[in-house]
Amino acid sequence: MGRPPRHDADKLLDAAVAIVAESGPRAVTMAAVARAAGAPSGSVYHRFPDQPALLAALWLRTVRRFRAGLFEVLESGPPREVAVAAARHVVEWSRRNTAEARVLLAGSSAFGESEWTQQARDELRRVNEEMFTAMAEVARGMGTCGELGFGRFSLAVVDMPIAVVRRNLTRGDEIPEHEVVVVVEAVRDLLANGQGR
Template identity: 50%
Template sequence: MGRPPRHDRDRLLDAAVDLACEDGPAAVTVAAVARAAGAPSGSVYHRFPSAAALLAALWLRTLERFQDGFVAAASGEPAEEAVAAAARHVVAWSRSHPREAQVLFYGPRAFGRSSWPAAEADRFDAGNRRVRTALTGLAARLGRPDEVDRIVLATVDVPYGLVGRHLRAGTPIPASAEDLVADAATALLQSQRKGDPHTAPHT
C-alpha cells in the first residue's frame, strides 16, 4: 500500500479553520494555508484549484458536518422529543467544535459565497434544502404543517442565538446551555396557537 498523502485535504482544511478563527475569513488564502500546514502552495492548488474553491470547501465541510447531526436529530421519533434534540444539537455540536462553530458564525458570504464554483454552490443549496425538508417533515409529524417557522425558531434561531452570544464574547458555552435551549424549544412547541379552538382557554 502507498503512503497516505502528507498534505491531505482534511489537514489543509484544518489549517484553514485555524486561520479563520484566529484572524477572520480574509486570512484564509492559499499561501497562508500552505504556510500553516507546512505544505508547498502546489499541494494546496492540487486539491483546491482556486482560492474560491478552498473557501467553499472549508465552509461546506464545516456546514455538512453540522447538518448531518442536526438532520438526524430533527428526524427522530417521537416528534416532540426531536424538537428538543435538534435544539440541543446546535449547542452540543458548537461546544464540542468551537472553532468550526466560529466558522459557521461568520456566515457563507464572509467566505466568498458569490464566487464559489457551480458544483460547490449546488452542494450548499442542496444542504440547505435537506435541512428545510427535515424541519418541514418535523412540523408535519407534529401535526403542525403550517407552523414550520415556529419549528425553525425553536430548533435553530433560539439555540443559535445563545451560541452566538458566547462566540461573540469569546466565552465557553456552559453545559447548562443544552437544557436551556431544550426547555425553550419545548415551551415554544407547547405555547398556545393563536386562534386554535382546541387550545383556547375556557371562559
C-alpha cells in the same frame, strides 16, 4: 504502495478552520493555509485550484459534519422530541466543535459563495434544501401550521439555539454546558405554548 500525502485536503481544511477561529474568514488565503499547515504552497494548489475552491470546500465540509449529527436526530422519535433534540444538537455540536461553529456562524457569503463554481453552489443549495425539508417535516409532524406556527417553530428550533451559540462565541467564550439545558427548556416551553397553532 505509496506513502499517504503529508498534506491531504482534510489537514489543509483543518488549518483553514483554525485560521477562521483565530482571525475570521477574510484571513483564509492559500498562503495562510499553507503556513498554518506547514505545507508548501504547491500542496494547497494541488488540492484546491484557487481560493474560491478552498473556501467552498471549507464551508461544505463543515456543513456536512454538522448535518450528519442533525440528521441522526431528525430520523427518530416523536416529532416534538425530535424538535427539541435538533435544537440541543445545535448547541452541543457547537460546544464540541467551537472552531467549526465559528465557520458556520460567519455564513456562506463570508466565504465568497458568489465566486464558487456552479457545482459548489448547487451542492450548497441541495444541502440547504435537504435540511429545510427535514425540519419542515418535523414541524408538520407536530401539527404546526400557518405563519405563526412555523415562525414559532423556527424561532425555537433554529434561531434561538444559534443565538445562544453566537452570544458565547462572539464574546470569545466557550459555550458552557448549562446553555444546553437553557435551550432545551426554552424550546420545550415555546413548542408547548404554540401547540396547535
